[in-house]
Amino acid sequence: MKPEGLRYIDEYRDSALVLHLSNQIRKVSKKPVNLMEVCGGHTMAIHKNGLTGFLPETINLLSGPGCPVCVSSQTFIDHAIALGNLPDMILTTYGDLLRVPGSLSSLEKEKAAGSDIRIVYSVLDALEIAKQNRKKQVVFIGIGFETTAPASAAAIKKAEMDGIRNFYLLSSHKVMPPALEALAAGDTKIDGFIAPGHVSAITGYGIYQKFAKVYKRGVVISGFEPADILQSILMLVKQIELSNYHVENEYKRIVKPGGNPKALAIMEEVFIPVDAEWRGLGIVPESGLAITEKFAAYDATRKFDVKIPESKPPRGCICGEILTGKSKPSDCRLFASVCNPLNPVGACMVSSEGACSVFYKYRA
């Protein structure tokens, strides 16, 4: 039986539509603008589909901090590595994190050297591993924004419900609004944000009002297909040309104004906002998600006391500048020479959604 095709994929990749949007943008765009695609998924979609070739020279796209792996601090990787060296420990993680360099090693190297590190596709798989290995400790390395944090929260609740006591979360979960606000409020050249589609599906879009009203930046929540992204750019260019800044939602088929109340509620129950370190942005107030007192028994940070080596940032790497839109990967003197996917210096070269990795992979 032939399955019914996935809808809303090819329609948004249609070459005539893409060309039409491209022509519209060329018509409307007069002054040079800097637009930040916040989400790594957008960076990837732009380059995977060769979209920069459809844009006039007036439009400069900047990659943002929306790549969960990239913004995870080196200290966090070192922390995970130290946990992996404990006896009877199984570390579970999303695969992208494996190759990110810590101060002295990476999880991938530790795995080859004997640490029990397993790639999982969902945090619930990590829970299952804990169930089947009751004599071991199982830590899930939780990274990601509002898109993955609710799943980690749900896993903790499920562990409690099922009486699984050997499952822990090492949380590096982060929330997007404070980081974006730091960028919008800061001395940046960003005229408008291509706002993250899937984060917004959870948060809704009240969070962006301030960016438009107070900081005078355009905001359009965008989907991830070529036509979505070009349509969003067109909407942003119109806002900026008219100096009429407001929040628009291009990704209406997924994003609702109020977001996903269920996901927001479970995050609030399990996590508490704390100041967190972002690669590139430094400490951003209330941007990290730590585990609340109520679920302290599932917190890897509280449970395991490990020594984390003092972290040394890699010399010459400008990941931080790239994540804040101040530089492009090609501005880095390590890019594609010392730093490449085989030998990544910074996290942006590792993640499939990292700006450097995307620029390297799809270089034209």
Place this chain on the structure above:
Amino acid sequence: MRDTKERISMNHGNGGIYMNKLITSLFLHFFENEQIREQADSAILRVNEGHLAYTTDSFVIDPLFFPGGNIGSLAVCGTLNDLAVSGAKPQYLSAGFIIEEGFKLAHLTRIVKSMAIEAEKAGVRIVTGDTKVVNAGKCDKLFINTSGIGLLEERHLGIGSGQKIKPGDKIIINGPPGEHGMAVMQARKLFAFKTNLKSDCANLYPLIRKILSASDHVHFMRDATRGGIATVLNEVARKCNTGIEIDEMQIPVNEEVKIMCEILGFDPLYIANEGKVIVIVDPDDAIEVVAAMKRTETGRDAAIIGEITSDHPGRVVLITRSGGKRIIDELIGDQLPRIC
């Protein structure tokens, strides 16, 4: 921190850039000779007045049984295909088994039986073998190595090495990429998908015989296994220092593979196949070759997907569905599902 220096990681086995580095800097370096230097699917050996194609392949797969085949059918077809794409007619195979203590005899029987069936269908004999049993935990249930010998006619010399490839040549594939990799992934039950996907595991010799009788100007063939068709095309571009342009709209698509890839964030061009061949032919013969392929079971969905260019030597470029262009690079790390 553990002692992490100089160890083999899983990336050294994925068919991509790490593996290529290991092969050239270690194996080719120490084994250096004119045959191995070609890095073709089979080594071509001159014997008296004729030529033999000789190849070997080891099979490790989890799970051992999957929709569309098992490790045994894979071990036979894989080696038959390596011979066939060199232009040779497969003749004899060997089979070596490394078996973990405790492995069920019924399972081994099922696997060996399917090897015998595949060999018989292909008209080849499995003429020699080896058996080793290792302690429980020392290997993952069962590993199989097969090697094969085929006969190569003078006029098909050079097909495996790509030395005849020239700008303007057409690139053909026999069907949609990614079915094997996605069927196996599904069989691992990692995702809660239900599909009807089957591995494309098949002996390609009957198809290849038709291709070779349709055209005397087949310039290259390779089965696109690990690392997918992206890896084969990159090998061609690098080795022949030629450009390649392929058109996304022309690549045959299996709808279920496409859906799984969209959800997981995978690119089907990098996913493993066990019954797909990339054929590079003179442009004048391309349509005839495709027509001949379409008349076979494993070539029904054959299509011209692109061509060899003199532009951008060493690079594979894809024209996307939306009309953009992007580079199809060599595989670096294994593809991983998107995080969000």
